[in-house]
Amino acid sequence: MLKQLRTAVLLLVVLTVLTGLIYPVAMTGIAQVLMPGKANGSLIHRDGAVVGSTLIGQSFIDPKTDRVLQGYFRGRPSAAGAGYDASASGGSNLGPTNKALIDRVNATAAIIRQENGLTASAPIPVDLVTASGSGLDPDISPAAAELQVPRVARQRGVSEAQVKALVQKHTSGRTLWIFGEPRVNVLALNQALDQNFPLAR
């Protein structure tokens, strides 16, 4: 028994060194040499500063009014911290019959309808009123983008066709026709809008 215990301790130490130190450190070395951009979080740099990550969504909502910022596409509601907090990922975890969920969806839908000048019973794509699992979802569905095109075009003072073309450019399809879903990267789209059709400030 004592001999067994000695073996257990030694083996745990050896395996900890192997799988807990050598393995992750070696992987870090390989990843940093081969693919530093991705290994460091796919960060977007602009003028030497980090603007964000292509993989992590950002909020385009005014926290005081819950309304979208002028000229931007809005992303999905977020339950991560105060919204798109990349150090506190998570979903709402509200159950399907929880009144709090239904009320929140109803309120968000009402705001979106008003923002975009839609009637009170206009259909809203479901992803635009539901919180994602991570709270950091970088994407919206193409339907959710399409709904916002007229507003963004108007606020930026350009034609809908121009904005639509930009949306199209930032839309990815399914992988190998089967996996995942078509989606629009909101941060990339909004960044392209700023570059191509800057807001008059």
Next chain:
Amino acid sequence: MTAIGAVQLVVYLLILAAIVRPLGAYLARVFTGERLLLSSVLGPVERGIYRVSGVDAAAEMRWTTYAVAMLLFNCCGVVLLYALQRLQHGLSLNPMDLDNVAPRLAFNTAVSFVTNTNWQAYAGESTVSYLTQMAGLTVQNFVSAATGLAIAIALVRGFARHSARQIGNFWVDLVRGTLYVLLPISVIGCIVLVALGVPQTLHGSVTATGLTGARQLIVVGPVASQEVIKELGTNGGGFFNANSAHPFENPTPLSNLLEMVLILAIPAALTYTFGKMVGNTRQGWAIFATMAILFVVGVLVATVAEQHGNDLFRALHIDQTASHLSAGGNMEGKEVRFGINSSALFAVITTVASCGAVNAMHDSFTPLGGLIPLANIGLGEVIFGGVGAGLYGILLYAVAAIFIAGLMVGRTPEYLGKKIEPYDVKMTMLALLILPLVILGFAGVTVITRTGLASVLNPGPHGLSEILYAFTSGVGNNGSAFAGLSANTPFYDLTMGIAMLAGRFLMIVPILALAGSLAAKKRLTATAGTFPTTGPLWVGLLAGVILIVGAVTYVPAYSLGPIVEQRQMTTGVTFDASTFGTTPYQAVPQAPASVP
């Protein structure tokens, strides 16, 4: 279910089936001690490990010695992991300067990772240092999976050997499983994941100044190296709180596919290993077929329920129909890049296995969609199951099924040439009964205590589902959650800790006893009267026993949770946490507050 969803399921199953034979045969060679292609590289490492730790690789063990070795090793694992968390503040690799983990949470987490559960009562990015993630959690991701593998192989040896006293050497099984199976696949998988966008760095988090000027703290870290073994070892503990829903853990549909394949690769391949080691691969394929059938049923129900969406949204004119512009369905808690199909499929995969990684929040699934993950775990994760745990789990059901068949025709039951006697059936039932005993026992106690109920987030029947799911997940060593439940309280840290320990070790010890008993038996030759355990009749019997035992055990509890909630949802009833009452929902379009 959309056509694309169906195609995705078929393609996934084909990929899995293609892996079974090569990987299964490889596993058999690893555990019968054969020389492998990797031996020239890893052979010296393996022998070095034995020398340093004083292992006599040639000495085999009886089941009692095997069990003691396994228990000692896992005890040491709990102690080390507990110590790492309690001391992390003063140790290195803590760039975010995180504090020591509180004692009861550290206990819960240590037990959770050693038992292959990876229940996370903590939020990864804000609680544990890089050192704890790497030298604590990642290590247990490897060795808890290797432990599961070892137990399954020991049980298979019980069937394969005859008139033998020993069932293998735990230390050798542990080392070979880690070195020749888990590590090589992890190395390759890790690099692929980084290529798909998963971070792998030892630098601290990055502060970004977003497009609109808002600051965003972007947490990175050595994610990929932990991510791959999290899936491959059916562990499930995420680097981040949001687990595989987090874009850094699972950035694209392709990484999602890879993770889904990694979860079930070893569990599925073990069916072939089993057939190979008992000398008839058809025995293994029969087990695989049983698992695949039950798996497909689960995926169909979950996908249809989630694609149907939330009936309560319809009155609000929320568009949940699938089109080429939108996945539709119940998107609360799901990511756009995965939509319904890839989320529902992932949910089933992670719960038929004892993985517990999630790419969508199960708590926000529709009642029926959430019932499937709950029931998958409740059945004992025998549909492919956890690494090793799935195979030994379904072999228990196989023994039970053959015993029932024997009762029906009045013959002494035999399985794989081994006479199944009272001692064997007792050990089987001991192992099988632990699950419902702990789940229903603890859930029953919880719902009559104020402290237990205080952690529930969602009112109404969904609250009961949260409690049932927690204990099912804990004792099943799954680790996924209806995460609305606030699990980091003294009550849940303790009860869940006990549930996880019971579900792991009170199950493993009787299994090793069964392995020892089987190995000692003589092998009988099959006669015309032997029940065949390869054809469709056997597959039907086995699947039937699994489902009937599950239904008898859980239908009363599930009726008060997900089943009644499904009915409430379709009839338009909501539950209000502030009043704890039910109200038929009035869909009054809300007038937005006026813009200043």
